[in-house]
Amino acid sequence: MNARSSLHRSLRLPHDLPLESGAVLPRPMIGYETYGELAADGGNAILICHALTGDQYVASTHPLTGKPGWWTRMVGRGRPVDPARHFIICMNVIGGCMGSEGPASPHPDGDGCWGLRFPVITIADMVRAQAAALDALGIGRLLAVVGGSMGGMQALQWAAQYPDRVASVVAIATAARHSAQNIAFHEVGRQAIMADPEWQGGAYTAAGTNPARGLSVARMAAHITYLSEAGLTGKFGRNLQDRAEVGFGFDADFQVESYLRYQGMSFVDRFDANSYLYITRAMDYFDLATAHDGLLAPAFAATSARFCIVSFDSDWLYPTAESRRIVQALVAAGRHVSFVELSSPHGHDSFLLDAPTMNAVVDGFLRSGEGAAA
């Protein structure tokens, strides 16, 4: 990534942020990254929205892990979202732990960090914070909002909440609402965190403890939902880990156990347990139809945005049926929508992996919108 214009940026919103709960977040911090240059007419701005455990480092090295950006396959030189022609912004969501205001941020009264005093937020609140940050950056209308998973929820929310402010929406591997099963898996993760005595009622920073074991279990449970059964079988099957026979004990005999344990342990080095509670809660609360008596189409009645909806056939977390439901609502609302179900063995995680067809679809969709705008 050569064309980056900044690194590790953050800003404090000039105004307090009203929240859906009725609470107000006093002038929250927003951590963000940008790539490319804003065109003179401001018409080339693309907002990338991250998923549950993602962050603003979409195409730049993660400051804690040293790993490449989480979506360099989609964002970068020669990629569908390209700093050579787009001004790309990616912000850490509020409630997060990578520079935006969240439960691990200092409390405004100077009394330690927010902890559970942080107000419960929603996807709409995340989007409201992003819009306020874009105001502060002098960016009005977005050429596109692009996201997968929870990022796709934000992208859909953008069109509903700021119908005149976004020209194109790309929502990948996502849903317009969290299902009972989605909520159930999140609740297991939250209970795992809150069951850890080191969570200390959310005040672990003040207590000098760390609910790493609970957060690790939460991540393990969630991680299974990101992969398909076939993908797990193809990758691990019943293969043993560094041994010829089972060990008749509770060590990680199987590769899949070792893999999951690693996923859990490495996650806690880069993520805050309370942020996990708040962001999963925001996702569980997400249902674009709630404001319209359970009907989804009215959520898209006001926008003139074009939509690109992409699902993966092995994604059982946000299955294709949920994308079809979005497409039906969009068509019913008279919107222009391109819908593609892609085949992949990798389950929900497919959107983060090498998927040339996904790239071709997003590239074509974005270019056709740029052509129309030109």
Added chain:
Amino acid sequence: MNARSSLHRSLRLPHDLPLESGAVLPRPMIGYETYGELAADGGNAILICHALTGDQYVASTHPLTGKPGWWTRMVGRGRPVDPARHFIICMNVIGGCMGSEGPASPHPDGDGCWGLRFPVITIADMVRAQAAALDALGIGRLLAVVGGSMGGMQALQWAAQYPDRVASVVAIATAARHSAQNIAFHEVGRQAIMADPEWQGGAYTAAGTNPARGLSVARMAAHITYLSEAGLTGKFGRNLQDRAEVGFGFDADFQVESYLRYQGMSFVDRFDANSYLYITRAMDYFDLATAHDGLLAPAFAATSARFCIVSFDSDWLYPTAESRRIVQALVAAGRHVSFVELSSPHGHDSFLLDAPTMNAVVDGFLRSGEGAAA
């Protein structure tokens, strides 16, 4: 249930029990229940095998919960397995916690309970213990072995391990091996238990602690896998629990959260955390093909038993594809097999619920075997 011949029975095996690991279990206790009377020729004995968190109280009141038996829809007067014509035995598996030798049993040397000193067991070990207990009860050949889920694994194992000792096998909602995804979910549960400081390295009884929170989280994660996405949506959807609007907090806003929490909390009152570790481990180790270079058919080469395989279309824990694999192996081995995939919205749990077609299938299969035997 009127025709019970006994209650809360147990026996100590007259010999030590050799285990697959090479360890030996010194004269283990076996808790069991029986219903009906053994025919003079001993030809009407049916063994019911229970699932992961089941026990011997298949058709009698659970002594801890006071609830009816877990499979009164299948076992009872006028049911497919009927004490009016069958002598029905159901035993708690070794490693369990309802009367059979397990980690919560007293250690033979008198030094507290076994805890993690209990040897790791397998499905084959469970079946070997059952066979030894049947020897002690004077029961040779079984008219049938019947089980669902882990009970189905034991039923299949019976045919492979004691090919001349069982005439009919009924294996419902099960698999001949644990998949990578199956192992992954179990590993999450084990890690949740072992992450609980009150687990105390397995020595919680001696320590006077109780890893209830870890066990509860394990049960919650597992419980999701017992239900289908459609079933959860149909039963709970996004319905709120005793409130008109979300509470913007971490209480159980949604019915599905409240339901899961209840499932977790009530489970710990009747189940031992170490037993959960041992039995999930036994299931993960289960692969009938391992002894035959990865081929399943040879496992059924020696038996002359008839098989009835039943799956449910919404069961994603042990999906129909796994039953088809068993059927293919049975046919390849020249066995008689009846296979039925039933439609149900209730996922894996379907085998425990009201399923008239399942009952009709099992009833017809058992009666045709009895006719042949007569």
